[in-house]
Amino acid sequence: LQKPSFDKRAFVKGVLKGEVRAASRLLTLIERRRPEARDVLKALYPHTGHAKLLGVTGPAGVGKSTLIDRLISGFRKNKQSVGVLAIDPRSPFTGGALLGDRLRMHRHFLDRGVFIRSLATTGSWGGISPSLFDAIHVFDAMGKDIILIETLGVGQDEVLIARLAETVLLVLAPGVGDEIQAMKAGLLEIGEIIAMNKADLIGAESFAEELSSIVAPRPVVQVSAENGTGITGLISALSTAMKANGSNRLKKKAFVREELRVLYQEKVLAMEDRAMFGDKILEAILKRKSDPYSLIDGWPIPRTESLVKRGATKNVS
Ligand SMILES: Nc1nc2c(ncn2[C@@H]2O[C@H](COP(=O)(O)OP(=O)(O)OP(=O)(O)O)[C@@H](O)[C@H]2O)c(=O)[nH]1
Ligand SMILES: [Mg+2]
Secondary structure (H helix, E strand, O other): OOOOOOOHHHHHHHOOOHHHHHHHHHHHHOOOOHHHHHHHHHHHHHHHOOEEEEEEOOOOOOHHHHHHHHHHHHHHHOOOOOOEEEOOOHHHHHHHHHHHHHHHHHHHHOOEEEEEEEEEOOOOOOOEEEEEEEEHHHHHHHHEEEEEEOOOOOOOOHHHHHHHHHHEEEOOOOOOOOHHHHHHHOOOOOOEEEEEEOOOOOOOHHHHHHHHHHHOOOOOEEEEEEOOOOOOHHHHHHHHHHHHHHHOOOHHHHHHHHHHHHHHHHHHHHHOOHHHHHHHHHHHHHHOOOHHHHHHHHHOOOOOHHHHHHHHHHOOO
C-alpha cells in the first residue's frame, strides 16, 4: 500500500521561515490529530524555546479581544513579532465568536509580524488539549517573540490554560461577573497582572479600588481598550513580567511536565479502543480470572501486546 505523499521537509522549512501558509496547514493537521504533524513537530522542536507566553483570560465580554488588538500594536511598536492563539474549548458550532475576533483584529492582517489563529480544542480531554502545546511550538518555531493565548471564558479548562503561560494577564471590567465577592472563588487567584478594562465607564474608579484591595500586592492596571488609555503602562508592566518569567526554570519545567502528562493521556485514550480493553481482557475480568486493579497496576506498559498478556494472565493461574 502506498502512502500519500507528505512533504515533511517543506513544512519544516516553511514554518521556520515564518510562512503563514505552511503554519496554517500544519495547525489544521494538529487540530485533526494527524500523525504526520507529529513528525514535523519533532523536527521543529530543537528550534523552539524562544517565545514568551502570555495568557490572557477573563470573563466573557470584558474586552479581551479588543485589548489584545491594542497589545499587538504596542508589541509591534517595540519591534516584537506576535502570534495570537485564540482557544475555543467550546463546541465547534459556537465558532462565531472567533470569527468576530478575527474581524476585530483585521487591521493586523497585512502585518507579516502578526499571526492570528483560532484553535478548536474540543474533545474528551480532561483539561488541556495536546493541540495547544503543539500550536505553541509552531508559533515559537515561526520565530514569534510573543505568543498571546486568549481563552474564552473562565471555566476550569481556561484556568488551566492560563496557568500554562509563563505570564498571565487577567482582564476584568466593571459590571461584569456580578460582584467581586462572587469572583473571589478561584478567578482572582489567577493573573500576575490584572487589567481593569473599560476604565472609561462610570463607576470604574471605585471598582478598581475595590479590586486593588483584594488582589494586592498584584497590580491593577486601569485601561480602556476602546479609546487606548493606559495601554502603554500595561505594555511595560507585561514586558517586565515576561522578561523575568522568561528565565524562570521552574515555570519552564512545569510546562514540559504538563505537556508530557497530556501527551501520555492522549496515548492512553488512543489505546482504549485497541487491545488494552479488548475482549480477552474484558472476559478475563468478568470471569473473575483477573481484576481491574491488577490490570491498571500494570502501567506503564510499553507495548499493547505485553499489556494484554500481563493483564490477562495475572491472577489467572
Ligand atoms: N466602554 C468600553 N467598552 C469596551 C472596551 N473594550 C471593549 N469594549 C466593548 O466590550 C464588548 C466586548 O469586547 P470583546 O473584546 O469582544 O470582549 P471579549 O472579552 O473578547 O469577549 P469574549 O471573547 O466573548 O469573551 C465589545 O462591545 C467592545 O466594544 C472599553 O475599554 N470600554
Ligand atoms: Mg474575545
